[in-house]
Amino acid sequence: MKNVILVTVCFLSLMLKAQTLLVPDRVFDGEKLHSDWVVLVEGNIITYAGTANELTRPANIKKIWLAGTTLTPGIIEGYSHLLLHPYNETDWNNQVLKESPVERAIRGTVHAKNTLMAGVTTTRDLGAEGAGYTDVYLKKTIEEGIIPGPRMLVAGPAIVATGAYGPKGFHDGVTVPLGAEAVSGMPEAITTVRRQMGNGADFIKIYADYRWTSGAISQPTFLQEEIDAMVATATSAGKYVVAHASTPEGIKRAINGGVETIEHGDGATLELFKLMKEKGIGFCPTLAAGDAIAQYRGWKKGKEPEPERIKKKRSSFKLALESGVAIVFGGDVGVFTHGQNYREMELLVDYGMKPMAVLTSATSQNARMFHLNKLGSLKKGYWADIIAVKGDPLQDISRMKDVVFVMKDGVVYKEAN
Incomplete structure (x- = not known):
């Protein structure tokens, strides 16, 4: 019985330490667009956002491959x-x-x-x-x-x-x-x-x-x-x-x-x-x-x-x-x-705003405006509200309607097939 309890505790401990690595084609971090970036999440917190080759990958890791997508803050x-x-x-x-x-x-x-x-x-x-x-x-x-x-x-x-x-x-x-x-x-x-x-x-x-x-x-x-x-x-x-x-x-x-x-x-x-x-x-x-x-x-x-x-x-x-x-x-x-909600983004671009400015407004700028200090950016220490869309919305803002991945507070609600 003790062995069963010990195994269970060890398993739960490993699960709590499990980390998720998101691997898209590109990452918009709330301010800039990056290629060859990955984002690492532990629990409900982003612990790394940067180039893949600079990440020391932990042993207990789950990878979510998001080929053909752009990762953005929620x-x-x-x-x-x-x-x-x-x-x-x-x-x-x-x-x-x-x-x-x-x-x-x-x-x-x-x-x-x-x-x-x-x-x-x-x-x-x-x-x-x-x-x-x-x-x-x-x-x-x-x-x-x-x-x-x-x-x-x-x-x-x-x-x-x-x-x-x-x-x-x-x-x-x-x-x-x-x-x-x-x-x-x-x-x-x-x-x-x-x-x-x-x-x-x-x-x-x-x-x-x-x-x-x-x-x-x-x-x-x-x-x-x-x-x-x-x-x-x-x-x-x-x-x-x-x-x-x-x-x-x-x-x-x-x-x-x-x-x-x-x-x-x-x-x-x-x-x-x-x-x-x-x-x-x-x-x-x-x-x-x-x-x-x-x-x-x-x-x-x-x-x-x-x-x-x-x-x-x-x-x-x-x-x-x-x-x-x-x-x-x-x-x-x-x-x-x-x-x-993407309809507002499309019209903002149609009325003269640049796609980069639109995405910034919908993420990091709104976070600042609404006093949300740990949201709106893909940075270490921020809450893991993260989405992925097909293609590159900075080239075509209508891509924001093609959401294939949604994570809120570290929990995945929609996962790409």
Whole structure:
């Protein structure tokens, strides 16, 4: 019996020390592309990333051959809604009004798995959109290993100014659930930020502008002092604020208030983008969401001229590139299909960004922007979130849809045949 126990202990000890060597054609480490590199993983930590001939190979090693592939850090999605599904299936109003949080949570488990299998090992989820703190519990079930999915950073319900958010279009005698939490005035804004953080929000999302009535153009919502107070409240607790903002004034107030990223930013001027760069604020353009919505509204992409909204987005993004502001990779996934996160990468390149800059944005830059100090790079000591795609995405960014290997936290979820 003692011998059996001894053998078992020795076997488990060897298993714990087992290391995995990943051998692709090339490695993008989060900053640069390398040939003849390998990556060694022990447990959930990268212990070596470099040329194969400089590695002293341990005796107890498992090799995973990834011929014809490029190894990259796991993708860090900057803008998702795992509790939404494409608006051409069910429009946003009906998802908020007719799909219960239970149904949406079940959908979210499917979306989480599809996201991970697409090579996204971390996602920043920007609001439960009427489902309360369901995103917090979706994150919890992933962390506890109940369901597969990416690491999640969650905003909870998000915060809007009273009267400025939907669903809208009902007469004043009808009370409907909102897609976010409404506040007015500094005391209520401060209280709500504190409550959301206490309920598990990793960061706070605010709407700096929105449509006050259905069909109207967006206008600023919060007063400057309200934004200032919400940012100060979050910052004092070691957290931060991001802002949905599309109008020049809404963007300016969000910048001056000290948010960390601007989402959408369609109406930003060159001066505002330069100010964002100066203050270290990231810009998440969500090109894929706008592209998808235009198609839902009837645009036959590739057959018809681009709608005015798409043309304006191209012009705005060109200003962003000119300014040098940090581009946050994030497509507003959920507006379109979860697992098709690569669509934002393709559009970023189409709109003028270099593939190297896109991959850097989706890995090491997003890691820095989101305070993920051990993610986004293939370096010794970093967590083993690693994917492989067929071919070379720096030559053809659409290769990012061909994910053949996914490792998250040292665990292989998809392995190349």
